[in-house]
Amino acid sequence: MGRMLSVLLFVILFSVSLFAQSEVANYAPKPKYYLWEFMGNIEDSLDAIRDSVTSEIRRVQRERDEFADSTRKELQFGLEGIERPYSPDEFESVFYFTGANQQGTGTCWCFSMTSLIESEIYRLSDREIKLSEMFTVYHEYLEKCRYFVQTRGYYHFSEGSEGNAVLRIMKKYGAMPLDIYDGLFGTDSIHSHRSLSHEVRAYLDLVETNDYWDEEYVIEHVKLILDKHIGTPPESFEYEGMTYTPVEFLDDVLKVDLDDYVELQSTISEPFYQQTYYDAPDNWWYDSTYYNVPLEDWYNAIEGAITNGYSLTIGGDVTGPEWFGPEDVALIPSFDVPRSHINQSSRELRIYEETTTDDHGVHLVGYKKIGDDMWFLIKDSSSGARMGSQWGYMFMREDYPRLKMLTFAVHRDAVKDILGKCK
Numbered sequence: 001m002g003r004m005l006s007v008l009l010f011v012i013l014f015s016v017s018l019f020a021q022s023e024v025a026n027y028a029p030k031p032k033y034y035l036w037e038f039m040g041n042i043e044d045s046l047d048a049i050r051d052s053v054t055s056e057i058r059r060v061q062r063e064r065d066e067f068a069d070s071t072r073k074e075l076q077f078g079l080e081g082i083e084r085p086y087s088p089d090e091f092e093s094v095f096y097f098t099g100a101n102q103q104g105t106g107t108c109w110c111f112s113m114t115s116l117i118e119s120e121i122y123r124l125s126d127r128e129i130k131l132s133e134m135f136t137v138y139h140e141y142l143e144k145c146r147y148f149v150q151t152r153g154y155y156h157f158s159e160g161s162e163g164n165a166v167l168r169i170m171k172k173y174g175a176m177p178l179d180i181y182d183g184l185f186g187t188d189s190i191h192s193h194r195s196l197s198h199e200v201r202a203y204l205d206l207v208e209t210n211d212y213w214d215e216e217y218v219i220e221h222v223k224l225i226l227d228k229h230i231g232t233p234p235e236s237f238e239y240e241g242m243t244y245t246p247v248e249f250l251d252d253v254l255k256v257d258l259d260d261y262v263e264l265q266s267t268i269s270e271p272f273y274q275q276t277y278y279d280a281p282d283n284w285w286y287d288s289t290y291y292n293v294p295l296e297d298w299y300n301a302i303e304g305a306i307t308n309g310y311s312l313t314i315g316g317d318v319t320g321p322e323w324f325g326p327e328d329v330a331l332i333p334s335f336d337v338p339r340s341h342i343n344q345s346s347r348e349l350r351i352y353e354e355t356t357t358d359d360h361g362v363h364l365v366g367y368k369k370i371g372d373d374m375w376f377l378i379k380d381s382s383s384g385a386r387m388g389s390q391w392g393y394m395f396m397r398e399d400y401p402r403l404k405m406l407t408f409a410v411h412r413d414a415v416k417d418i419l420g421k422c423k
Contacts, residue, residue, distance in 0.1 A: 075321045077333035083370045084329060085395045091377040093366030094311045095122040097130050099392060102381040104192035106159030109282065110136050111381035112313040112361040113163035113409065116261075117170075119311045119365065120411065121254055129254065132176050134183025134191070135233050135246065136166050138226055139173045144284065145204065145222045149215045153208040157201050159193055160282040163313045163361050163409050167258045168285075174246025175254060176237060185231035196229040263290045264415065265407045266298035268348050273422045278407060280358035290407060291415075291422050295344045299402050301415045303374060306367045310414035315361035316405030317350075318384060323394075323404075325387035330378070331397035332404070342403045356404055360384075362394070364408070374398040 085091065096119050102111050110133045121129055140161055148155050183191060200222060207218055223232075236245050239253065250256070263278070270276035270292045277288040293301070305312055323330045332339065337346055350356035362385075366377030378385070378394040385394050412419060 076324060076326075077321055077335070079327060079329065082331075083373070084397075085368050085370065085375050085377075086390075088366070088377055088390065088393050091366030091368045091375075092307075093377055094119050094306075094309060095128070096311070096363065096365045096379055097128075098379075100133075100379065100381045101191075101386075101392065102133075103190045103383075104194060105137075106193070107133065107137050107161075107191075108361045108381055109161045109163045109315075110140070110166055112315070112363045112379075113166035115363040115365075115379060115381075116163075116311055116313045116409065117166070117175075117254075117256060119363075120256055123309065125255060130178045132178045132181045132183070132233075134230055135173075135176050135181050136169045137183065138230060138233055139169050140165050141200065141226060142219060142222060143169070145200065146215060146219060147285065148204055149207070149213050149218050152213060153204070155284055157197065157204055158282075159197055161284065162278070162280070162282050162287065162358075162407075163315060164261070164263055164287065164289075165285075167261055170250055171258055174248070174250040176233070176246050176249055177239060180237045180239075181231070181233045183230040185229060193229070196225065199225050199229070260412050261409055262412045262415065262419065263287075263407055263409045264298055264301060264418070265290045265292050266295045266344070266347070267292060267351060267406075268344060269351075275422070280406070282358060291419065293418055293422075295347060295402065297418055297421075298408075299398070301410070301418055302364070302376075302401060302408060303367070303398070305410050305414035306364060306376065308414065310411050312364045312408045312410040312414075313361055314364050314378075314401060314405050314408040315358060316401070316407070317356045317358070318360040318362075318382075318404075319357075320355075322400060323384065325384045325394075328385070328388035328390045328393060329395050329397075330400045330404075332399040332402075337403060339399050342399055347403055350403065351406070356406065358406055364396075376401070 096115060100111050100115055102108055114131050114133045114136065118129065118131055121127055141157075144155065144157055144161075148157060203221060203225065204218075207213070212218075226232075233246070236243055237249075238244075239249065244252065265276070265278055269279070272292055272294055274292060275289050276292040277283075277286065278290040302312060302314070318330070322332055322336060332342065347356070360382060362381075363379040364376050365379050368375045368377070375398070376396045378396050380392060380394050385392055
C-alpha cells in the first residue's frame with residue numbers, strides 16, 4: 001500500500017512539473033530593435049541630405065535655364081524701307097470665317113483645308129456653314145490607328161497629317177457643323193491633344209508589344225480613348241429642321257464635289273507634269289496624286305487662282321527668321337537668298353538639305369499688289385500667327401512661297417491649264 005502511494009505521488013509531482021514547464025502563448029509589447037531604429041534614422045538623415053542637394057541642383061538648373069531663355073536672341077530682319085500691308089482689310093479676299101484656332105494641337109492640316117471647303121461652299125452656293133474640324137480629326141486618328149494595325153506597327157502615331165486627308169475623311173465619314181460637335185469635352189475650353197496622343201501611343205505600344213493585331217478590337221479601344229478626351233461625334237443630328245447623318249449632310253447640304261480638289265507640288269526629284277508621290281512624314285498613307293510642275297507654273301497657279309476668286313491651302317516651312325510672327329510678315333530677306341536667286345535649284349537645295357520641311361499648313365484667302373510685289377493674306381490657325389497685332393493672320397510676300405512652301409490645294413478649275421499639260 002505504501003509503495004503504491006509513493007508511485008502515485010511521483011506521478012502527480014511529475015505531471016505538475018511538466019505543466020509548470022509547458023509553453024503558454026500570450027501577447028506582450030513588441031520589443032524595440034534599437035540598432036535598426038538608429039540605422040533607420042541615419043538613412044532618413046542621409047535621404048534628406050541627398051534630397052536637399054538634389055533640390056538645390058535642380059533650383060540652380062532652373063535659374064540657369066530661365067536666365068538663358070530670358071537672354072536668348074532670335075535672328076530677325078528689319079522692315080525699314082519695305083512697303084507692306086498692315087491689316088487684312090487692305091486685301092482683296094474670298095469669303096472665309098475668322099478666328100479659327102487649333103490651340104494646343106498639331107491639326108493645322110485640318111483647320112486649313114476645312115477653311116478652304118467653307119470658302120468653297122460659299123463660292124459655289126452662297127451659304128455660310130462653319131464646319132467641325134474635330135469631327136474630321138477624330139476619324140483621321142482612327143484611320144491612323146487602323147493603318148498601325150494593318151502595317152504591324154510600321155506607323156508611329158502623331159497628330160500631323162496633310163490637308164487632303166480632310167477630303168479623304170469626308171468622303172468616307174461625311175461632315176457636320178461646328179455647333180454640333182466641337183471636340184471640347186467636359187470642362188475643356190481649349191483644344192489640347194497632348195494627353196490624348198500620349199494615351200493612344202501608349203496603347204498602340206501595348207498592342208505591338210503583345211503582338212495583338214485584331215483591327216476592330218484595337219479601333220474600339222482607341223475610340224474609348226478619343227471619346228474620353230474629345231467626346232463622341234453624334235451619328236445623326238438636326239440641321240435647319242431636318243435630321244442628317246454626317247454623310248447625308250455632306251451630300252445633301254454641302255454639295256461639294258471633293259474630287260474637284262487637287263494638290264500641286266514643285267520638285268525636281270519627281271518628273272514634271274505627272275501625278276507624283278509627295279515625300280513628307282505627314283503623308284503617312286503615301287498619297288501619289290500630287291501634280292508636280294515647274295516652279296514658275298506652280299507659283300503662277302497660286303497667283304492666278306486667288307486673283308480669280310479661288311482660295312488655296314498652302315503648306316511648307318514656317319521656321320526661321322523669314323517667318324516673322326511679331327510683325328505678321330513672311331518674306332525672304334536679302335541676307336538669306338537674294339530674290340533674283342530664288343529659282344528651282346535654290347528651292348530644291350533647301351528641300352534636299354531639309355532646311356525647308358513640311359511643318360505647317362495655312363489658308364491663302366486674299367491678295368494685294370504693292371508696287372512690284374504681290375502679297376498674300378494668310379489665315380493661320382497656329383500660335384505663330386498670334387504674336388503680332390493681327391491675330392490669326394500673316395502677310396506673305398511672293399518670294400516666300402517660291403522658296404519655302406511645298407504644296408498647295410485648290411479647285412481644279414483654277415488650274416485647268418496646268419492640268420491640261422499633265423499626263
